[in-house]
Structures are given as C-alpha cells and as structure tokens.
Amino acid sequence: MxxxxxxxxxxxxxxxxxxxxxxxxxxxxxxxxxxxxxxTANWNRRCxxxxxxxxxxxxxxTGPAPRGGWQAARLARLRELLGGLPxxxxxxxxxxxxxxxxxxxxxAELAAQLDHxxxxxxxxxxxxxxxxxxxxxxxxxxxxxxxxxxSTGSTIFGQPARPRLMRGLGSxxxxxxxxxxxxxxxxxxxxxEAVDGCRRLARGSFVSGGWSTGAVARVAAWAARVHSGAVVxxxxxxxxxxYLGTVYDDDFTTAHGVDPDAAATRPVQIPHPCAAEATGxxxxxxxxxxxxxxxxxxx
Numbered sequence: 200m201x202x203x204x205x206x207x208x209x210x211x212x213x214x215x216x217x218x219x220x221x222x223x224x225x226x227x228x229x230x231x232x233x234x235x236x237x238x239t240a241n242w243n244r245r246c247x248x249x250x251x252x253x254x255x256x257x258x259x260x261t262g263p264a265p266r267g268g269w270q271a272a273r274l275a276r277l278r279e280l281l282g283g284l285p286x287x288x289x290x291x292x293x294x295x296x297x298x299x300x301x302x303x304x305x306x307a308e309l310a311a312q313l314d315h316x317x318x319x320x321x322x323x324x325x326x327x328x329x330x331x332x333x334x335x336x337x338x339x340x341x342x343x344x345x346x347x348x349x350s351t352g353s354t355i356f357g358q359p360a361r362p363r364l365m366r367g368l369g370s371x372x373x374x375x376x377x378x379x380x381x382x383x384x385x386x387x388x389x390x391x392e393a394v395d396g397c398r399r400l401a402r403g404s405f406v407s408g409g410w411s412t413g414a415v416a417r418v419a420a421w422a423a424r425v426h427s428g429a430v431v432x433x434x435x436x437x438x439x440x441x442y443l444g445t446v447y448d449d450d451f452t453t454a455h456g457v458d459p460d461a462a463a464t465r466p467v468q469i470p471h472p473c474a475a476e477a478t479g480x481x482x483x484x485x486x487x488x489x490x491x492x493x494x495x496x497x498x
Contacts, residue, residue, distance in 0.1 A: 267360070270371040292325045293374035302331025309432060310339050317429035320419040322348045322368040322411040323355055323385075326377030328434060333381045346422060347385040347486070348414050351479065356385045357472035357489040364390045364455055365410040367436060373490050382486040386466055387477035388414045390452075395459035397446050401439065408435045409442040417480075421465065 264271035281287055292298050309316070309332070316336065321329035333345050350369030352361030356379075360371050396413030400406055407413075412435040419433040445451050452459065466482035469475045472489070 267371045274372070292327060293372065294376060298325060298327035298376050299331035302328045303335060306332045306335035310336060313430065313432065315430050316340050316343055316432055318344045318346060318422050318426055318431040320346045320348060320415050320422060320431065320433040322415050322436060323377060324368045324370060325374045330376055330378035330381065333378065344383045345381050346418060347382045348418050349385055349387050351387050351389045351477050354489065356486060358387065358477055365393055367409055367411040368414060379486055379488040384482060384484040385486050386418050387481045388417065389479045390455070390457045391459055391462040392417050392480050394446050394452055394457055395462035397439065398459060407439045408437050409439065409446055411436045413446065
C-alpha cells in the first residue's frame with residue numbers, strides 16, 4: 200500500500216433516494232460495511248471515480264509535510280486514524296518484518312534455479328525484498344554482493360529529499376526494513392535512466408516493467424560489464440501495464456522534461472552519500488544508515 204490508508208468496517212449510511220433500475224450494489228453496500236480511503240490530492244480524479252463505483256468513502260488532503268513531504272503527511276494522517284480506531288490494522292510495509300520474511304520463497308526459487316550467483320541488484324523502497332532475499336542467498340553464497348538501486352531525490356541512503364517523479368523505488372522517510380549493513384554499494388538513478396532502461400527492454404527482450412524495473416535493469420547491465428564473467432541477478436518488481444501513460448508515453452516524458460536519449464551510460468562515483476547530491480546516475484560504495492550517522496545519531 201503506497202497510499203497510507205486505514206479501513207474499518209462500520210454501517211453504511213447514505214441519504215435516501217429513489218432506487219434506479221440500473222443500480223448495481225457494490226460489495227461494500229451488499230455487505231453493509233464501508234471502507235474509507237484516504238489519499239493525497241493528486242489522486243482525486245482516479246480514486247474519486249473508483250470510490251463512486253465501489254461505494255468506498257473517499258477523503259483527501261492537500262498539503263505535504265514540511266519534512267518528509269507527501270509520504271510523511273500520509274503517515275501522520277494514518278496515525279491519527281489509528282488513534283481513533285482501536286480495532287484497525289495497518290500492515291506497515293516500512294517496518295513490519297513480515298514484509299521481508301515474505302520474500303523467503305523468492306530467495307528459495309533463485310537458489311534452486313541458479314548454480315551460482317555473484318551479484319544481486321535490488322531496487323529499494325520499503326527495503327522489503329532486498330532484505331528478504333539477501334540473507335537466505337548469502338547462506339548459499341557468502342561472497343554475494345548486493346547493489347541497491349534508489350531514486351534521485353530519495354532520502355533512504357542519506358541524500359537530501361527532493362520531489363520525485365518515479366514511483367515504486369525511493370522514499371522520503373527512512374524505513375526500518377532497509378538492511379543497510381547488507382549492501383555493498385548503492386546507485387541513484389534519475390527518470391531518464393529508468394525510462395531508457397524500460398524501453399530498451401521492451402524493444403529488445405519483450406519483457407519490461409515500470410520505473411523500478413528500468414532502473415535495476417540498467418544497473419544490472421552495468422554490473423555485468425564491470426564484473427566480467429560474473430553471474431548477475433535482479434528482480435523486476437512488476438510489469439509495464441501500469442506505466443503505459445507514464446514511462447512509455449512520449450507526451451508524459453516530454454511534459455516532465457525526461458529525455459531518455461540523454462540518459463547516462465555509466466554512474467558518477469561519489470565517496471559518501473552526503474558528499475554530493477546525486478542529480479543523475481551516481482554510485483557510492485559506502486553505505487550507512489542515515490539515522491545512525493546523522494548529527495545526534497548513534498555512530
């Protein structure tokens with residue numbers, strides 16, 4: 200769940216009106232319960248239409264938090280809702296260890312299908328799949344290198360927060376599911392690199408996906424070139440169907456100043472995540488937890 204939401208069943212009520220022959224009760228109305236959805240204002244058009252068809256209650260708010268942006272604003276509202284709904288449940292993908300443990304089966308599949316693995320490339324958002332895969336795989340191959348792929352403008356690995364066009368990787372907060380000590384290096388990529396990666400995959404392999412897929416594909420290809428003869432694996436989080444109007448839409452990319460033809464072909468090296476701001480493809484072999492290395496932290 201990228202949009203922080205909190206659902207609780209309660210009696211459905213709406214002002215009385217004359218029934219229509221075309222009425223088709225939604226699952227919420229049929230069951231006598233109501234789901235309340237909260238999301239940021241930029242989702243109004245899409246979610247408002249959805250809620251009208253399904254009978255879900257729809258609420259939104261318009262302002263980002265001063266620190267942490269929209270993501271922090273969603274989480275703040277979520278905590279308010281949880282405080283008033285004692286029987287509510289929040290999966291909390293950012294900190295819930297079940298997020299990471301849920302990927303044990305994927306790690307088992309990789310271990311069963313590969314004779315050897317030298318480098319694993321994972322996008323990082325909540326940190327769930329990278330942390331969930333690397334532990335079991337290193338029990339098979341202790342020298343396995345883990346490369347994290349983040350978005351420019353993301354704070355996960357200590358970069359300053361900036362508005363982000365890409366979704367699915369990156370964050371404006373610091374999820375505790377991120378296994379910082381497991382990473383050997385981290386790469387930050389911009390939208391141009393991700394779009395170019397997706398479109399190259401679609402043209403040449405008939406397999407593609409969204410922002411995260413394009414980003415990890417680009418870094419995995421780089422790793423295969425740099426580590427000659429190494430076996431490199433990566434995870435494509437999803438397919439392309441949700442990104443036809445963004446990643447694969449020239450009007451969208453042009454409107455947002457994204458030029459895939461100008462995508463970097465190799466990363467810029469920076470010595471420390473705080474040494475320079477990554478505005479395009481950058482790489483750092485020093486990975487630290489920003490909450491522990493920041494002023495007032497524990498190390």
